[in-house]
Amino acid sequence: MLDKVKEIYQEIEQFNVASKDQLEQFRLRFVGRKGVITELFEGLKHVPQEDRRAVGQELNGLKNFALERFEAFTKTIDEQLSAADSTPPVDLTLPIVPNLTGTQHPLTLVRQRIIQIFERIGFNVADGPEIETDWYNFGALNFPDNHPARDMQDTFFIEKKSGTEQESADDVLLRTHTSNVQIRLMERHSKGETFRPIRSIMPGRVYRNETISARAHCLFHQVEGLYIDRNVGFKDLKDTLYHFVKEMFNKDTRIRFRPSYFPFTEPSAEIDISCQICGGSGCNICKHSGWVEIAGSGMVDPQVLANCGIDPEEYTGFAFGMGVERITQLKYVVNDLRLYTENDVRFLRQFEGL
Known part of the structure; x- marks a missing residue:
């Protein structure tokens, strides 16, 4: 040893x-x-x-x-x-580095353009909390208790309660759409002796429990719109969105409405436009159909109006919602959603001067 x-x-x-x-x-x-x-x-x-x-x-x-x-x-x-x-000492005799002109993020550019288009036709901008309760995010919008969007596989819950329907309404979560701002706006405008008409858009961040890929992300941006007054009809909705598409893209862009279903609107429609990448001839972006979906829309369900204290017999309205990332993708030909959040300077410098 x-x-x-x-x-x-x-x-x-x-x-x-x-x-x-x-x-x-x-x-x-x-x-x-x-x-x-x-x-x-x-x-x-x-x-x-x-x-x-x-x-x-x-x-x-x-x-x-x-x-x-x-x-x-x-x-x-x-x-x-x-x-x-160790960092080498700075040579103060070297020439200075010239200032480089910065640029705005493409999502910011498109968001500002959307706001500008709708402000010109009488819409104002409303904002609301990103951390929300189940009532404002789901309950007041007619989402049934067993709707898949209420599952933890689709929604980021901060505080998940169980038991009675009242307890579920108090769940705390990251909003999955900016429709919560619509509910808060309708509640605020319905207080008092007379209802004050609403014509607003709601831009903001939203969160969903999605796997990050080229076509999906857990964090993205929406712009929703709401118009409530007497005698508001589906034609008003169509005219508003026709105007937006022509202003955002070009006057040759075609638009179509497809019947759809949303818990908070009836009737409901999804809005497609002719693909801006291939001009409607067919490509990977439009899945060779020539059309790309950009938004969902419809007339506000009377029950949603009643949930917010608005008389559905006297007032009607329409609502719509669109993803800012999708609009940016079509406008600037961006083929990967992950580019928006990676802060790659090579990507961002392409938008200098816009």
Whole structure:
């Protein structure tokens, strides 16, 4: 045993450490739990009783010697790495770096353009909380209790309660659409003796439990619109969206309404436009159909009006919602949604001067 201790002493003394890899080899060989010194301590039980004390002292000395060498090597390696990473002094005689003109994010450009288009025809901008209760995000919008959107697989819940319907209404979550702003707006305008007509758009961030890919993201942006007054009809909705499409894209863009279903509107329709990438001839973006969906819309369901304290016998209205990312994709030919959030300067510089 003592001969083995002397051999390891010599091996430690001759071990050369000049890099982090060699330092790790030293640690595994001598200091680690499975190193040779640990094996010697485990073999101490086989040493005769009368020699065990002396051998144990030798092993303790060997262990301390290995730890001291390891600490010394570690300090040396750390000093070498610090010297290599040190920032060189600034040369104040060098010419200055010219200021580079910044640019707005493409989503910001499109959002501002959408707001500008709707403001010109009488819509104002409304805002609301991104952290919302189940009532404003689902309940007041006629989502049934068993609707898939209320599952944790689709919605980010901050506080999920269970039990009665009233307890579910108090669930706290990240809003899945900006329709919560519509509900708060209708409630606010219905207070008082007379109802004040609403003509507003609601831009903002929304969150859904989606797998991030080229076509989907867990965080994205929406712009929703709401118009409530006496004698508002589906023709008003169609005229408003026809105007928006022609202004956002070009006068040759075709638009169509397809019947659909949403819990908070009846009747409901999805809005398609002719693909801006291929001009309607067919491509991967439009799945070779020549059409791309950009929004959902419909007449506000009378029950939603009643939920917010508005008389559905006297007032009607329409609502619509669109994804800012989709509009940006069509306007600037962006084929991957992840580019919007990766902050790649090469991508962002393409929008300088817009």
